[in-house]
Amino acid sequence: MKAVMVMYDSLNRAMLEPYGCDWTKTPNFKRLAERTVTFDNCYAGSLPCMPARRELHTGRYNFLHRSWGPLEPFDDSMPEILKRNGVYTHLVSDHTHYWEDGGGTYHTRYTTWENVRGQEGDTWKGQVQDPVMPDTPFSAYFARAAQAMKVTGSGIYRQDEVNRLYLDTEEKMPQAVTFAKGLEFIEKNREQDNWFLQIETFDPHEPFFASQRFKDMYPDPDYTGKDFDWPPYSPVNEGEDVVEHGRKQYAALLSMCDFYLGTVLDMFDKYDFWKDTMLIVNTDHGFLLGGHGWWGKSIMPAYDEIVHTPLFVWNPKLGVKGERRNALVQTIDLAPTILEYFGAEIPKDMQGKPLSAVIESNAAIREYALFGYHGAQVNITDGKHVYMRSAVNADSLYEYTLMPAHMKGMFTPKELSSIALAGPFSFTKGCRVMKLANQPSPMNIRFDSKVWAVDEMTGRMSGCADDVDTEVRFANAMARLMTENDAPDDQFVRMGLPKGDKYTPEMLLSQREAKKHSEVISGMEDYDYEAGVYAQLSFVGVMLPKPLAGGFLGGLKKALEDSGQKCITKTFVGKFAENFLFPEQLKESFLTYFKNVGRTY
Numbered sequence: 001m002k003a004v005m006v007m008y009d010s011l012n013r014a015m016l017e018p019y020g021c022d023w024t025k026t027p028n029f030k031r032l033a034e035r036t037v038t039f040d041n042c043y044a045g046s047l048p049c050m051p052a053r054r055e056l057h058t059g060r061y062n063f064l065h066r067s068w069g070p071l072e073p074f075d076d077s078m079p080e081i082l083k084r085n086g087v088y089t090h091l092v093s094d095h096t097h098y099w100e101d102g103g104g105t106y107h108t109r110y111t112t113w114e115n116v117r118g119q120e121g122d123t124w125k126g127q128v129q130d131p132v133m134p135d136t137p138f139s140a141y142f143a144r145a146a147q148a149m150k151v152t153g154s155g156i157y158r159q160d161e162v163n164r165l166y167l168d169t170e171e172k173m174p175q176a177v178t179f180a181k182g183l184e185f186i187e188k189n190r191e192q193d194n195w196f197l198q199i200e201t202f203d204p205h206e207p208f209f210a211s212q213r214f215k216d217m218y219p220d221p222d223y224t225g226k227d228f229d230w231p232p233y234s235p236v237n238e239g240e241d242v243v244e245h246g247r248k249q250y251a252a253l254l255s256m257c258d259f260y261l262g263t264v265l266d267m268f269d270k271y272d273f274w275k276d277t278m279l280i281v282n283t284d285h286g287f288l289l290g291g292h293g294w295w296g297k298s299i300m301p302a303y304d305e306i307v308h309t310p311l312f313v314w315n316p317k318l319g320v321k322g323e324r325r326n327a328l329v330q331t332i333d334l335a336p337t338i339l340e341y342f343g344a345e346i347p348k349d350m351q352g353k354p355l356s357a358v359i360e361s362n363a364a365i366r367e368y369a370l371f372g373y374h375g376a377q378v379n380i381t382d383g384k385h386v387y388m389r390s391a392v393n394a395d396s397l398y399e400y401t402l403m404p405a406h407m408k409g410m411f412t413p414k415e416l417s418s419i420a421l422a423g424p425f426s427f428t429k430g431c432r433v434m435k436l437a438n439q440p441s442p443m444n445i446r447f448d449s450k451v452w453a454v455d456e457m458t459g460r461m462s463g464c465a466d467d468v469d470t471e472v473r474f475a476n477a478m479a480r481l482m483t484e485n486d487a488p489d490d491q492f493v494r495m496g497l498p499k500g501d502k503y504t505p506e507m508l509l510s511q512r513e514a515k516k517h518s519e520v521i522s523g524m525e526d527y528d529y530e531a532g533v534y535a536q537l538s539f540v541g542v543m544l545p546k547p548l549a550g551g552f553l554g555g556l557k558k559a560l561e562d563s564g565q566k567c568i569t570k571t572f573v574g575k576f577a578e579n580f581l582f583p584e585q586l587k588e589s590f591l592t593y594f595k596n597v598g599r600t601y
Contacts, residue, residue, distance in 0.1 A: 001316075003278035003338060004186070005198045006264055008257060009049060009095060009205040010297075011283035013310035013459070015254055020458065024251045025217050028262035032281060032312050033322070035265070035274065037359050040326045040459070041383045042311040044285045047373050048298055049095070050103045050407070052284035052331055057109065059335035059350030060427060064487040065400040067374035067438070068407050070105040074429040076347040078335035080109040082196055085344040088189075090114075092181045093200035094174035096122040102407040110198070114181050118163045118174045119202040121156025131161040136228035137242050140588070157230075160207060170211035175201045179260040183267055190271050196338065199264065203257050206230050206287070206296075208249040214256045218248040229253075231289070233296030237592060243290035250289055278341050279314040282334065301388050301447055302379055304454070304461045307371050313355060315341065320359050327358045328383040330369050349427040351485065368477045370485070374399075375438060377447065378495055380478045386452045386461055387474035392496025392511055399436040400425070400488060411436070426486040435488075448515075468505045475503045528567045537573065544586065552580055 013019045017026045018033035019040075045055050046062035050069065054062045057077040071077060079089040089109075094116035097103045107113045117124040133139070142157045167173050171180075182199035189195055207230035225242055229249045236243060261281065268274055286305045288294045297306050311329065314321060332352030339346050340354040357363040372378045375397050377388045391397075400422055404411035415436060422435035451471055452461035464470070479497045496511055497503055537553065544552065559576050560568065577594060580587075 001276060001278070001342060002193065002273070003196045003280070003341060004182075004264065004273075005196070005200075005280045005282065005334075005338075006261060007198060007200040007281075008283045009200075009202050010285065010287040011204060011254075011257070011310055012250075012286040012289070012305055013308060014286075014305060015251065016310055018312075019310060025255050026258040028258045028265060029312075031265060032261065035268075035321050036279065036281070036312040036314040037320050038324045039311040039313070039329055039358075040324055041328045042309050043328070043330050043369050043371055043381060044302075044307045044309050045331045045369070045371050047285050047302060047307070047371070049097050049284055050106075051374070053103070053106055055331045055352075056284075056334055057106065059332045059346075059352035061332065061351065061370060061485050063372050063374045064370075064378075064482060064485055064491050065374075065425070067399060068102045069401055069405050070101075070103060070403040071109065072401065072403055072428075072433075074402075074427065074431050076335075076349055077109040078338055079111075079196065079198075081339060081344055081347070082342055083109075083111050085342065086194055087342050087344070088112075088192075088195040089198075090185055090195065091198045091200065092116070092178055092185065093198070093202075094119045094178045095200055095202045096120060097407065100408050101405040101410055104405070105403070116174045116177045116181065118167055118172075120205065120207065121159040122163060123159060125162050125166055127162045127165075130158065131165070133157070133161060134228070136226050136230070137238050138228060138230070138232050139226075141232045141234065142230075160230075164209065167209075170213070173209070173211065175203045175256065175260060179263055183263060186264075186267055190273075194342070196342070201257070201260075204250060204253040204287075208246075208253040210249075210253040210256045214252040214259070215249075217255055218251050220245055220248055231295040233299050234294075235592075235595075236290050236293050236295060237595075246295075247289045250287070274314065274316060276316055278316065278338070279312075280334065280338075281310075281312040282331075283309050284331070285309060298373065301377060301450075302371060302373070304386075304459055307379070308454075308459050313337070313359060315356065315359055317341070318356060318359050325358050325362045326383070327362050327364050328366055328369050328381070329355060329358060330366075330371075333365070368474075368481060370478065370481045377449075378478060378482070378491075380474055380481065381454070382474075382477075384454055384456075385464065385470070385474070386454060387449075387471065387478070388447070388452070389449045389475065389478060389495060390447055391494045392515075393494050396490045396494040397438045398422075398488065398490055399438050400433045401436070402431065402433050404434060404436065422488065425488075468508055472503055472505050472508055475508070476501045479503060533568050533570050533573060537568075544590070548582075548586075552577075555580060 015021050015024050017030045018038055044052060046052055051062040054071060057071060058075050082089050089111045091107055091110040091113040096119050098107045099115055170176055178201045179199060182197060185197055209229055223241055223245045231246050285297060285307060286309060288296055288303065288305050291305050292303050294300045333355055336346045336350050336352045337355045340356060353365040358365060368380050368382050370380050377390050379386060379388050404416065418437055420435040421432045423432045424430050451464040453464045454461055475497060479499060482491060483499050492499060556576055565572060577591060582590060
């Protein structure tokens with residue numbers, strides 16, 4: 001038996017024809033749906049990129065113990081297990097994070113691997129002279145970000161412009177090269193048995209760098225603004241014309257992804273691989289293109305566009321095609337699905353379940369699914385509702401790891417100076433691990449807990465009534481899944497949840513009341529506040545140096561006292577901020593974020 005996985009990054013299900021989009025051009029995804037099972041209720045687990053890939057290898061959640069990082073010495077790795085069972089595994093990818101500190105142990109689990117250079121800010125081509133940077137609606141944002149990143153030795157936006165000088169034809173673009181190398185492997189090994197191929201492209205992740213023929217599919221004659229293909233991770237402050245232009249840029253790259261998917265389908269047709277070769281087409285997460293008032297991911301709640309993902313599977317042993325399934329499935333199910341297909345034993349530490357029963361009869365393999373970013377909200381869904389729970393004790397956050405590496409660098413001596421040993425956990429094979437204090441996410445400041453209803457037709461979230469019993473039910477289900485994941489005790493403290501089915505309506509109401517009392521700015525206890533303003537002011541402590549943040553809050557308190565005003569309104573704070581002596585490079589940024597971050601969903 002053979003298997004091919006085609007994996008994308010930031011593939012938004014709502015932009016695909018099989019999931020109801022009526023304006024993007026994705027005929028090969030539509031063709032794919034005719035030859036596979038389409039999953040309507042697939043959710044990511046751990047976000048974003050490398051946490052999702054750890055789940056792809058290990059079949060268990062990552063985000064409750066650790067943020068972004070390499071595979072651990074005790075991890076079960078699906079491709080490595082296949083390798084030990086006589087299955088040849090090959091990875092070809094242009095996903096640059098595999099070759100960085102925070103991803104450096106994934107690709108070496110495969111029998112062989114090829115990396116393709118040039119995506120995003122891949123540190124690929126060297127050029128000392130600064131390139132000419134594009135003038136976009138976000139130029140000021142990127143200039144500030146690039147300046148900050150140069151301090152840490154990065155410079156992702158500058159490097160991307162250098163890389164593009166060498167990607168002047170479609171055939172040279174990383175996605176095109178990745179698929180060409182994947183097809184080369186198939187062609188060379190098509191008559192052999194027992195192999196697994198993972199063709200993984202970074203696209204349609206930003207920047208939305210597509211060749212002109214795909215941009216021509218989405219004409220924009222009425223748009224007169226600046227061109228761009230790289231939105232920042234930030235609130236939307238641009239007009240609808242800019243947002244629509246950005247969506248068309250994404251659509252162009254999406255159609256490029258569709259074209260190269262077609263080359264794999266053509267190969268399956270040419271050699272009739274449908275008779276003996278599994279095909280999985282998947283992604284790690286989606287992307288917000290102006291939805292909910294946001295660009296990007298990571299800094300806002302895990303909305304449906306981010307976490308409700310597309311998935312297509314063809315299993316030749318089962319022969320089910322052209323059908324849809326709505327059972328609740330996740331990224332953690334892919335590793336056990338592939339292992340079962342090849343007849344390899346599924347390790348006991350894998351929490352995911354093989355998808356065969358879902359494919360055959362839409363059988364339920366779980367009642368609830370967890371998902372989230374490390375240190376941010378913990379989320380749970382039953383496929384009909386999504387419960388987003390924010391931390392009650394945001395400071396109770398730690399990393400548990402034996403591989404202390406961030407995305408682009410190792411942990412610093414300062415971070416490592418407070419090492420304690422913890423565990424072993426149930427899945428660490430008897431190993432104790434480092435326990436390292438971590439910084440809480442600003443998301444816990446900005447967003448309250450909330451229950452959403454999921455629209456059955458679109459998969460989109462909509463507001464749900466403030467139902468205490470529903471929230472308590474989901475909170476208890478969350479605690480059960482956290483326990484099954486052997487989540488550390490401090491995660492239960494952080495989320496304000498007892499282990500087991502012990503969370504009560506009285507606990508919920510008490511926590512709500514405590515939060516209400518805590519949302520008073522230090523030194524301003526005598527004043528009232530509007531909903532959201534405390535969140536905005538708390539964010540000052542995240543984005544400004546502490547002395548400056550303290551001066552801002554102290555000055556605001558005095559201004560309120562001088563005015564005799566008893567309510568900390570957004571208008572009052574906004575006017576004060578305009579006159580506060582910020583360093584020039586911070587003032588514009590602060591005013592922009594103050595305008596937006598206090599929004600509650």
